[in-house]
Amino acid sequence: MELDVRRLRVLHEVALRGGVTAAATALHVTPSAVSQQLVQLSREAGCELLERSGRGVVLTAAGQLLAAHAERILGAVEHAVAGLAAMRQQVDGTVRVASFPSAAGALVAPAAARAMAEHPDLDVRVIEAEDQQSQLDLRSATIDVAVLQEYDHVPAARFNGLERHPITTDPMHLITPSGWGRATRRLADLPDVPWVASAEHTPCGRSTLRACHLAGFEPDIRHRAIDFALTLDLVAAGLGAALVPGLALRNVPAGVDVRPLDEPVTGRQIFAVTRIRGTAPLRPAIDALLRALTATPLPTPSDAPTRPPVRHPARRDSGSW
Structure with a gap:
């Protein structure tokens, strides 16, 4: 039995997003293309991965099992790519970072510009998105870094497989x-x-x-x-x-x-989140962006006698958050 990694990614998206249509939107393809990939993956796996439920489809028990393995397999592939990038010690490639609106303009945009100025071969793409969407996109590898927020008195949900990097207090x-x-x-x-x-x-x-x-x-x-x-x-x-x-x-x-x-x-605490990469170093491009995020000065609110925000050194928290 040979399983295509690209089709495993499609299955992972369906499991993560909760359906074929949502997965197709995230992958920028048609629902028909997603269905065709899953039919082929079912042939490779030798069992049905989808079944009808009302007007839609859901994963079978076999589909859920394979989707769980798919997440680990895709993580291992990314881990290997990150390790090779770290060995080359080159800061290049594309980093996609999603952020909630107020931080996207005031913090992420200048950090992206700073990182690309320091590393001419680095390409940072900024995407405005709310926290829940960013977390889904991060787990599906649609983005590489999510900038999130956690208000006092309202603890943020924590997810396995994601790693938290403190940036500042707002x-x-x-x-x-x-x-x-x-x-x-x-x-x-x-x-x-x-x-x-x-x-x-x-x-x-x-x-x-x-x-x-x-x-x-x-x-x-x-x-x-x-x-x-x-x-x-x-x-x-x-x-x-x-x-x-x-x-x-x-x-x-x-x-x-x-x-x-x-x-x-x-x-509120502002922090970046990446996928966990075990003991291997972060991909140099992502690491460069994280450094720029913590080094970018925050704008001073207009008309306000303010106290300085608390900045945190760039570091990786142990475990999931």
Whole structure:
């Protein structure tokens, strides 16, 4: 029996994404092409890997077993490639990095430019994506590095097979309409005002709620915004106060007072995630980007007397995160 590694990658995508259509989208091919690859892989394996379920298909027990092995096989192939790259000691090739929006512009873009300036044969591709999508793409090897966030009071989910590299701490700032005349560093000073917050299910929204609870009050959240630019516009219009991380405060509109928080302090940790490569060194290209991420100075929020962010040395955490 001989199994094609490329077809194993297709099977891995179907298992990871939960279906043929989602796998096809991730692989930039048609669902028909995915189905054809899986039919051929079934012939190679000598058993059915898919079965009908309602209007779609699901993996059979044999398909689930082979998909689990496929993830390990693909990891071993990548491990071998990384080892060979490290032996050459050349920083070249393409590194694909995905990041949530506020860090993509303020942190990842200048880090990518810095890394490519230092290593002319390096090609860094930046992709804007939310955390959950980045983690899926990282596990499927669609990207090489994911820049993620973890808010205080809202621990991020940890996944086997992924390795965490701390970058920096991004403190939250208290923003209020200038017309209120109530610029403050203390949440406890604003228990009686309307609030703007992110959606209830988001880490930022949950962190805001928890921080207000720790300050001793239930916030009157009247407006919800996913985009920090909209949050700033709502505050500028006098519609409420908000908690916003520093990286989202590069372009503060007129009419907004910005102050870093006193106690209770809240913020978010920003970190990069890569696939685990055992004891072998990281591929030099990925390592170069990680160094640039930790060395890139963070922008100072406009109109804010800020305390410096906490920077972490580039290192690899042991085990999965």
